[in-house]
Amino acid sequence: MGGARFYRGATETEEHTVSQIDHTREHLIETYRKKAKHYDITSRLYPVPGYPQRAQRLRAVQALGLHAGDSVIDIACGTGLNFPLIEEVIGPDGRIVGVDLTDAMLARAQARIKTNGWSNISLVQADAAEFDFPAEVDAILSTYSLSQVPECAEVIAHGAAALSGGGRWVVLDLKVPGNTPGWLAQLGTAIVRPFASIDEWIMRRPWEAIRAAMQGELAEFSWTELFFGTAFLAAGSRGPG
Ligand SMILES: C[S@@+](CC[C@H](N)C(=O)[O-])C[C@H]1O[C@@H](n2cnc3c(N)ncnc32)[C@H](O)[C@@H]1O
Secondary structure: OOOOEEOOOOOOOOOOOOOOOOHHHHHHHHHHHHHHOOHHHHHHHOOOOOOOHHHHHHHHHHHOOOOOOOEEEEEOOOOOOOHHHHHHHHOOOOEEEEEEOOHHHHHHHHHHHHHHOOOOEEEEEOOOOOOOOOOOEEEEEEEOOHHHOOOHHHHHHHHHHHEEEEEEEEEEEEOOOOOOOHHHHHHHHHHHOOOOOHHHHHHHOHHHHHHHHHHHHOEEEEEEEEOOOOEEEEEEEOOOO
8 A cells, every 4th residue: 555554553663654644644643542542431522511422433334334244445544443333234245445644543442452353454654645445346435534634535536446336435534614704714723623623614614625625526416414514424325437
């Protein structure tokens, strides 16, 4: 896999070259290294206490339309909070590949895999923008992550090309509600977003790029706004051709 390495833990010897990571990426990795240890607890309060994150996550996994034995890529999987929901459907004959940029987040994902005794999950440390998707996967998921990847449209295109016929791509992420005044959006998201480049995130409006890419690359495209427009669920399938 180009620019990626299989994650085997902190003592691994590198077998693959690690991507050239620019300053934005370095900042992001540093941020998530600090968050990794307590992420599973703090994420329950994400983006604000009481936010229906788990219900949204469940809805995203359901939108994948999985069956037993399916192969799933979880892009920017973090500590693997989606893994139990996916495992429940695909079972031991299925397969998950979790991809993430931050070693410390993957270390937590690895611990989760060990605790649960799953033997069908592999982790890859890579930038989503450089990840070489394996061919003919049944489903691709990204939750609360893709809007942090400036090349989100490319990631969607690469993933769409790798899907098997009828395979599903689902993105769940946060957005600024359409009718929110700029100052309020800035105030709200500055409080809840985990990294300093919030202005850039608001200005870039990544949910629009994600929507356009999903619509352009996939059949049966659907777009659902969740929780007063503060999140979205985008889904689509690879057509038979
Ligand atoms: C808010 S966490 C979400 C993690 C997980 N998807 C979840 O739902 O809990 C964002 C994750 O995206 C990862 N990430 C951000 N940019 C990335 C990139 N360009 N490539 C791969 N992973 C990235 C971070 O390392 C972090 O683990």
